Amino acid sequence: MASPVRVGLIGFGTIGTGVLRLLRAHRADVARRAGRPIDIVAIADLDHRTDRGIKPAPARFTKDALSVIEDPAIPLIIELIGGYEPARRFVLAAIRAGKDVVTANKALLAVHGDEIVAAAEARGVRLGFEASVGGGIPILRTLKEGLAGDRTAAVYGIVNGTCNHILTTMTREGRTFGDVLADAQRLGLAEADPSTDVDGVDSAHKLALLTTLAFNVVPRFADIPTEGIRRIEPADIGFARELGYTIKLLAIAKDGRDAIEARVHPTMIPNGHLLADVGGNFNAIFVRGVALGPTMYYGQGAGSMPTATAVVADLIAAVRDRAIGTGVRVPPWGVPHRALRPLRVRPLADLESEYYLRFMALDQPGVLARIAGILGRADISIASVIQKDRRAGTTVPLVLRTHRARERNLARALREIGRLRVVRGRPVSIRIEDRLG
Amino acid sequence: MASPVRVGLIGFGTIGTGVLRLLRAHRADVARRAGRPIDIVAIADLDHRTDRGIKPAPARFTKDALSVIEDPAIPLIIELIGGYEPARRFVLAAIRAGKDVVTANKALLAVHGDEIVAAAEARGVRLGFEASVGGGIPILRTLKEGLAGDRTAAVYGIVNGTCNHILTTMTREGRTFGDVLADAQRLGLAEADPSTDVDGVDSAHKLALLTTLAFNVVPRFADIPTEGIRRIEPADIGFARELGYTIKLLAIAKDGRDAIEARVHPTMIPNGHLLADVGGNFNAIFVRGVALGPTMYYGQGAGSMPTATAVVADLIAAVRDRAIGTGVRVPPWGVPHRALRPLRVRPLADLESEYYLRFMALDQPGVLARIAGILGRADISIASVIQKDRRAGTTVPLVLRTHRARERNLARALREIGRLRVVRGRPVSIRIEDRLG
Numbered sequence: 042m043a044s045p046v047r048v049g050l051i052g053f054g055t056i057g058t059g060v061l062r063l064l065r066a067h068r069a070d071v072a073r074r075a076g077r078p079i080d081i082v083a084i085a086d087l088d089h090r091t092d093r094g095i096k097p098a099p100a101r102f103t104k105d106a107l108s109v110i111e112d113p114a115i116p117l118i119i120e121l122i123g124g125y126e127p128a129r130r131f132v133l134a135a136i137r138a139g140k141d142v143v144t145a146n147k148a149l150l151a152v153h154g155d156e157i158v159a160a161a162e163a164r165g166v167r168l169g170f171e172a173s174v175g176g177g178i179p180i181l182r183t184l185k186e187g188l189a190g191d192r193t194a195a196v197y198g199i200v201n202g203t204c205n206h207i208l209t210t211m212t213r214e215g216r217t218f219g220d221v222l223a224d225a226q227r228l229g230l231a232e233a234d235p236s237t238d239v240d241g242v243d244s245a246h247k248l249a250l251l252t253t254l255a256f257n258v259v260p261r262f263a264d265i266p267t268e269g270i271r272r273i274e275p276a277d278i279g280f281a282r283e284l285g286y287t288i289k290l291l292a293i294a295k296d297g298r299d300a301i302e303a304r305v306h307p308t309m310i311p312n313g314h315l316l317a318d319v320g321g322n323f324n325a326i327f328v329r330g331v332a333l334g335p336t337m338y339y340g341q342g343a344g345s346m347p348t349a350t351a352v353v354a355d356l357i358a359a360v361r362d363r364a365i366g367t368g369v370r371v372p373p374w375g376v377p378h379r380a381l382r383p384l385r386v387r388p389l390a391d392l393e394s395e396y397y398l399r400f401m402a403l404d405q406p407g408v409l410a411r412i413a414g415i416l417g418r419a420d421i422s423i424a425s426v427i428q429k430d431r432r433a434g435t436t437v438p439l440v441l442r443t444h445r446a447r448e449r450n451l452a453r454a455l456r457e458i459g460r461l462r463v464v465r466g467r468p469v470s471i472r473i474e475d476r477l478g
Numbered sequence: 479m480a481s482p483v484r485v486g487l488i489g490f491g492t493i494g495t496g497v498l499r500l501l502r503a504h505r506a507d508v509a510r511r512a513g514r515p516i517d518i519v520a521i522a523d524l525d526h527r528t529d530r531g532i533k534p535a536p537a538r539f540t541k542d543a544l545s546v547i548e549d550p551a552i553p554l555i556i557e558l559i560g561g562y563e564p565a566r567r568f569v570l571a572a573i574r575a576g577k578d579v580v581t582a583n584k585a586l587l588a589v590h591g592d593e594i595v596a597a598a599e600a601r602g603v604r605l606g607f608e609a610s611v612g613g614g615i616p617i618l619r620t621l622k623e624g625l626a627g628d629r630t631a632a633v634y635g636i637v638n639g640t641c642n643h644i645l646t647t648m649t650r651e652g653r654t655f656g657d658v659l660a661d662a663q664r665l666g667l668a669e670a671d672p673s674t675d676v677d678g679v680d681s682a683h684k685l686a687l688l689t690t691l692a693f694n695v696v697p698r699f700a701d702i703p704t705e706g707i708r709r710i711e712p713a714d715i716g717f718a719r720e721l722g723y724t725i726k727l728l729a730i731a732k733d734g735r736d737a738i739e740a741r742v743h744p745t746m747i748p749n750g751h752l753l754a755d756v757g758g759n760f761n762a763i764f765v766r767g768v769a770l771g772p773t774m775y776y777g778q779g780a781g782s783m784p785t786a787t788a789v790v791a792d793l794i795a796a797v798r799d800r801a802i803g804t805g806v807r808v809p810p811w812g813v814p815h816r817a818l819r820p821l822r823v824r825p826l827a828d829l830e831s832e833y834y835l836r837f838m839a840l841d842q843p844g845v846l847a848r849i850a851g852i853l854g855r856a857d858i859s860i861a862s863v864i865q866k867d868r869r870a871g872t873t874v875p876l877v878l879r880t881h882r883a884r885e886r887n888l889a890r891a892l893r894e895i896g897r898l899r900v901v902r903g904r905p906v907s908i909r910i911e912d913r914l915g
Contacts, residue, residue, distance in 0.1 A: 059769075063627065063628075063769055066769075067627075067628070067629055067769075070629055071626075071627070073694070073813045073814075073817045074626045074812065074813055075626075171624075177628070177767070177769075177770040177771075177773065178773055179620055179623070179624025179625065182619075182620075182623060182624050183616055183619075183620065183624065186616070186619060186623075186791065186794075186795060187608075187616025187619050187620065187624075187791055188616065188787070188791065189508075189511045189512075189790070189791050189794045189795075190500065190504075190508070190786070190787040190788065190789065190790025190791035190792075190793070190794060191500075191504070191614070191787040191790075191791075192504055192507055257510070313755075315752065315755060315756075315776060318750075318752060318755055319752075330614070330787065332496075332500055332503075332504075332614075332783040332784065332786065332787050333614040333777065333778065333783070333784045333787045334614075334777070334778050334783075334784060335776075335777060335778075336614065336615055336775070336776060336777035336778075337774070337775070337776040337777070338773070338774075338775055338776075339752060339772075339773060339774040339775075339776070340770065340771070340772060340773035340774070341770065341771050341772075341773075346769040346770070346771075347769065347770045347771060349627070349769065350625070350627040350628040350767065350769050350770045351627065352627065353626070353627025353628075354623065354624055354625065354626050354627035354628075355627075356627070357623075357626045357627060358623060358626075361807050361808060362802065362807065364805065364807070365799065365802060365803035365804070365805035365806070365807050366802035366803025366804075366805070367802070367803075368801065368802035368803070369802070370798050370799065370801070370802050370807070371798060375511065376510045376511055377510075380510045
């Protein structure tokens, strides 16, 4: 057996602890697969107080990340501190020093990926980021290698476990968003500041990466329309069920000739579709290929040990590459930077979709006619209507399901309907995806 | 762009046609990913008459496979004729000639894999066989690379689309096996001679490969207990539903210290488990990892184009390898031949499982007591009982669900119960898997 590969770990938090644990517990298995043992020989973290349940030693434990990154005896750096800075600086420093880099940092790659990947390609080093999307589900490797024989038409991902846990619980127990979120925070299933998760930002970070690997397009992160789950109400979950749908926060990307679609929003998907059955804090990515048709990849999207398995898979891949040559076998984005397609994200206003609409309207004759009239003038046709709980003089929910319509037209119609005196509160609209494949 | 890689195709049937079609339709995409175009320059098949809807030209079309295999201008051979011979001879000839080989031949690899892999390793050539299991689902690559950071504890696969179609239709429509099979044959969803599929042999071929890649153990194919779906009756599907289960033909492999488990048989799995929702002719492989927990991979397990995408993914992988070095990056079995674990398959008699049992018994007092007595003496305890349709003097189904019991004891008890005068016909037993993960 060849000598061990010496690895430096920057960031000794939840995932970093898992990686150290995994590499030590599975050392012989890893060596059998990689051809050489893989040892973490240096760890950098500012926090030297917290008891992580595993001792860094014999690895050197330091607060000075650059001393690890620039150690000439270390050819491979794992970045697990997360966020933009100093992660970006550290990753670029490692690349400049000619080190292979493995990271779980979706925010960094979604926003600064282009700069980092260009640097890695220019320096001829490997950049692994399997752990950044879908936790332990090997979805990035699958898009870059497993599905390389096909063209991908569309990707639908449940990629945020916190949101999926909240929606699953709301659906099962009929409780409100705020109530379930508070519980999830108590249980450690949601952060104290949950906005990155529940506002869809984390899903959009992951979607940016899925989009790049699926379509060889790097979307501008700011161009990705993103809507979270704060406004989902039990009433809408109930009506969805009545119409045969389940509400999931989906990260959706679709290929196109002159632009791609990439967006994150609550979506009604048909009950009976496999994605509708993905419950709790699990993740799943559904991919529709032109020749292959539908495939789906399911598993734990977060957590110390699941995410650590993806980091270790990237380490093994890098060591396997190095064993046979000095070149980079698969570029970070799946194709060389110069082969990326120069497409943009289609603006939200240009999207077409079917919609679920809910208005709280005074129960008076003619209300449906007035709403239907406004929708009709905006070129939106109605597929079905649910009117319930008729009690004269009070507001009742009026639920409509539209045929395929243009987002721009819908927004205009909803503004007009929202101004009607017989309509109370803000109209609710949720996109429906009926034909996932 | 570098010059095209010249590929020879042996076997121009359903999948071969799909591969040619795909390589031509996606030539630019393939080139962008592989770094070079990939062209099929020679095709060998004995049948030059059938119109396949795509012309071999400009590829040379011959009946002489060896002339393609031995063409010094062709570094890569695709074998798609299936079966043991002459496929084995052709694959070994290609390996000896120093060619990389891509194949979809699960039967060949399940039975002669050890010989072929040893030859490929000795000669230092690549052997890709992603298309042999799960059609277009990249499950083998996932086990070898995506999940390389973890230890796999168990694999549960729905890997035969014909069986899954038949069981799904029987479950949905309450029809008999023979009836649904006849329909499937008319629709081209089952072969004229369906035995390889419905007797579980095809699933066992695929299980042998899954077992090797998951656990680094090469099972003796003849040691894999294999039972098909011919004996499944609508009554058992109905009782399964009543008990909260769906019946699937599962290929099951579990790791162990002194032996591994590997077996194919109809299995009751809990409704609500994702595998229970895999319908029609789809495949899915559910993997339980020690650190990662459950993951699942779902898609089309057969068909010309889906399977062709897996062949092309293997071609691209081989070309990517060759671009950076001359060594083989990942050995065919995931680890070198010498690093395989020398474990055997646990004999059926030593297995432990929970069981669904159905007896057709005369409706007389004391029958349950006699059956329960025999089971008890065999160390099998009963978890629940369903007795229905009481009509004095006729036979009625008596359904039992056992706690965990040993297969050897169950077989003995069933023989004894089958000899009771109050029991008519052959007792039915179906294994239950409650804790897939």
